[in-house]
Amino acid sequence: MTEISVIGGGSWATALVKILTENKVRVHWYLRRQEQVDAINEQGVNPDYLNFVKLDTHYLVASSDLNHVLQKSTILLFVVPSAHFPQLCSTIDAESLQDKKVITSIKGTVGKENVLPSAFISNYFGIPSSRQAVLAGPCHAEEIGMGKKTYMTICSPNDVFLQHLKPGFSSRYLSINLHTDIAGIEYAAIYKNVVGLVCGMAKGLQYGDNFMAVLVANAIYELQLLLEGLHVADHRIACSSYLGDLLVTAYSPHSRNRSFGELIGRGYSVEQTQNAMSMVAEGYAATQGLYETAKNLGLNMPIINTAYRVLYNHMAVTSEFKLLERNII
CATH class of the missing domain: 3.40.50.720 (NAD(P)-binding Rossmann-like Domain)
Structure with a gap:
């Protein structure tokens, strides 16, 4: 080229x-x-x-x-x-x-x-x-x-x-x-941004490493569930383009989605968070798209549901995380 x-x-x-x-x-x-x-x-x-x-x-x-x-x-x-x-x-x-x-x-x-x-x-x-x-x-x-x-x-x-x-x-x-696998890689890249948002919310709410590890483990399961539901599952989800992309977005301070979620967890509204950030956090729009996709597929995905209810139904992030605590293992 x-x-x-x-x-x-x-x-x-x-x-x-x-x-x-x-x-x-x-x-x-x-x-x-x-x-x-x-x-x-x-x-x-x-x-x-x-x-x-x-x-x-x-x-x-x-x-x-x-x-x-x-x-x-x-x-x-x-x-x-x-x-x-x-x-x-x-x-x-x-x-x-x-x-x-x-x-x-x-x-x-x-x-x-x-x-x-x-x-x-x-x-x-x-x-x-x-x-x-x-x-x-x-x-x-x-x-x-x-x-x-x-x-x-x-x-x-x-x-x-x-x-x-x-x-x-x-x-x-x-x-x-x-x-x-174009479709699988694209869906994984979209989903990991939602995970980044929710991990940021957890950080803003001052959850610790123990909870974060369980949250990310459940996110990995949700990603597998989503890919299988869409019939684009890869036999090697534990590789850089699937799991690696999810992990770096969940944990890195460079992640704008994590930063967006952290502000939400600290009590900012969606509008205040958008105004405070100089860059677009793709996970905000991705949350709505994946929520509708999961709903149409009949999938129960607590992490996506939490992000959607907080960002689009304007539910209190503290109460939604108490519910999330009961829905992850």
């Missing part, structure tokens, strides 16, 4: 652009705000996210013109919040994507139907899964920015596409695992 178009201007997009440009992949980067574009093109720094990272501008051109960026490469990487994805797609001419391959790293269900990002792209643009790939963790943007050892998973049913992408994302500090 020698060239790619990246759509999205947050910390994860910035981390991915860092990796790509380090590997001398030419990046055409779409960001909404012109001040970000100017700072990146002139200084090689995203002023709003990971501003300690110096990007190689020899392999990078930023632009606020979405259509221009989409036209510049045959491979597109979408790194935007799931809640914003349908509106973004509505501004794109579907015919302009017919010869493109699409990578997504979007960790939430999309639209009122709560579909996976890959399914949304297939339905909206008519792009089959054979021309799609998904990037997943476990990895935090901050640690990639610092060059700390990280493992990333790239998923696609198209092995040729996987092999084409791998060199562009591999580096001395980044090991790449290849996988074919």
Whole structure:
């Protein structure tokens, strides 16, 4: 891979652009705000996210013109919040994507139907899964920015596409695992953000390590239950792209979902928490999507239920955790 178009201007997009440009992949980067574009093109720094990272501008051109960026490469990487994805797609001419391959790293269900990002792209643009790939963790943007050892998973049913992408994302500090289970990886990436929220709530409520260990153990069981209910269960859930991604989000101080949940646990309202955070916590929107999915499948998932009742039914977090205590083992 020698060239790619990246759509999205947050910390994860910035981390991915860092990796790509380090590997001398030419990046055409779409960001909404012109001040970000100017700072990146002139200084090689995203002023709003990971501003300690110096990007190689020899392999990078930023632009606020979405259509221009989409036209510049045959491979597109979408790194935007799931809640914003349908509106973004509505501004794109579907015919302009017919010869493109699409990578997504979007960790939430999309639209009122709560579909996976890959399914949304297939339905909206008519792009089959054979021309799609998904990037997943476990990895935090901050640690990639610092060059700390990280493992990333790239998923696609198209092995040729996987092999084409791998060199562009591999580096001395980044090991790449290849996988074919797009749906399983996407659902795991979405669910782990809800787990991060609930673990953050527990921390805000001052639960200790003993309770947290039981909470995460139950989350692992819930993830297995969800994947089996969706018929996308993998025989190796205890690997980096499933369990590893869940654990890093549950425990890491870099997790914005954990930070979001911690504020809720400390008594902040959803609105106050959203205003206090400079970055989007995907777990908030993911909670609603997964709650509806689990309900439709007839699954009893106490952790998802707790997150939903606190965030969307505005139930008291203290009383909901007392109920959760009785529903986990």
